[in-house]
Amino acid sequence: MPIQPENLDLVRRIFFEEHARYPKYRIQYYIPHFREDCDSASMFMAYWPGVLFSVDLLELSLMLPFDIRELKSKRAPIVISRVAGITSQTIIPITIESLKDNVKIFSAATFKCILSNDRTYNAINEFLAENGDEWLHISTSTSADEETRNLSKDRFYQYIVKRTAKLLESGDVSSIFSSSIDELLSPKRPPWSRLQFPGYAHGITRPNEMIAASLGSEIILDKALGIHRINDYVPAVTKSCKAIMSLRRKLSADAPIENEICLTTEPILWHLYKANVDKELFSGLDENKNVINVLRRIVKSIRKPGGYAKLNLADSERELDELLDNKTVSSFLRAYQMELRAFGVSLTILNAPEVTPVLRMESRINGIKGDLINLAACARGNNPHLKFKTCKLALNIQNKM
Helix, strand or coil, X not given: CCCCHHHHHHHHHHHHHHHHCCHHXXXXXXXXXXXXXXXXXXCCCCCCHHHHCCHHHHHHHHHCCCEHHXXXXXXXXXXXXXXXXXXCCEEEEEEHHHHHHCHHHHCCCCEEEEEECXXXXXXXXXXXXXXXXXXXXXXXXXXXXXXXXXXXXXXXXXHHXXXXXXXXXXXXXXXXXXXXXXXXXXXXXXXXXXXXXXXXXXXXXXXXXXXXXXCCCEEEECCCCCHHHHHHHHHHHHHHHHHHHHHHHHHHCXXXXXXXXXXXXXXXXXXXXXXXXXXXXXXXXXXXHHHHXXXXXXXXXXXXXXXXXXXXXXXXXXXXXXXXXXXHHHHHHHHHHHHHHHHHHHHHHHHCCCCCCEEEECHHHHHHHHHHXXXXXXXXXXXXXXXXXXXXXXXXXXXXX
8 A cells, every 4th residue: 555645744754853863963061060069958949069069061051062963054953953852952960979980881972071160170180081082071160271161163073073983993883973974064164143132131031141142142231130220120031031032933933832931930948938037047157146137137038029129138338238248148148149040040951942931030929829739738628619619719829920
């Protein structure tokens, strides 16, 4: 029985999609930290310190090619492939100790790039002294030489050609794969047109700006957001989301879209919501009463659902400067800022492949938490009017939101 034309088209499409997802073309990015960094977690969002200390490398990995086929491609095919799920990023935070203990397992990966900063540079160099031929090392460390800091596509070409030749010699890849690499890297890279994207120098729009930057967009400062521009926050985050939507429509109009938008708000651990801040936090800290009161006020400000801007921490700029001069207060605020930055990067990693706009809402949306608990309790119950009550509670939540 002859195959119908529409079935033949389907077979061809399935073959193309499965072939396009070939994992050996993927570039894997490893971002190491130390095992000792896993002994504790950050206060508000429970990040490992090692992840917080390598946020800069997580951001950098998003700006690098996800797949070797992206090195010589136009911008639109890259976006279409990402949105359609044909290519995706592989970013692996991992302890240096795990890398050393499982080096044979990681040898199975075809193309792999390891990233380091000032904190991890020396340890990574020691690791690469024994396994350096398999890895591309990129570092932001001030101790690194110019070649190791080089992010150019030429460096990726050289590494891929060298790595492929070694795998071919050892019999780990076929001559067909090697020929496909030569074919993928042989054409001249077409020039990309200039793209501008509005920037606001603030965490609420940062994920969208990083998504745009990963596609070669130039971030142009529209206006810097701050406490003095409280009315500009909502228009700014709205404009940022619309700019990502416009970018996606322009570059991948025909690609299937699964997620129209990512709705999120600043998270906080549940135990902090329930904690009695005045009794349970900072009581054992060796600091004066004024500093402890400020730390508690900061936690209460972050915990309390509200707008994009936090409660003022002091009654005057002079008092604020004096508080920030205190090492304990400045370290606490710096740790919180690192958590927010890590949260922004996490959102970017989640939404960059599909170029999904991130709408970070005000934390006042967390005010519905009690209503959600009531809805969940009702849904688990056996009340004879269950459907009516759950619908009523859900509508109340919708109206409150």
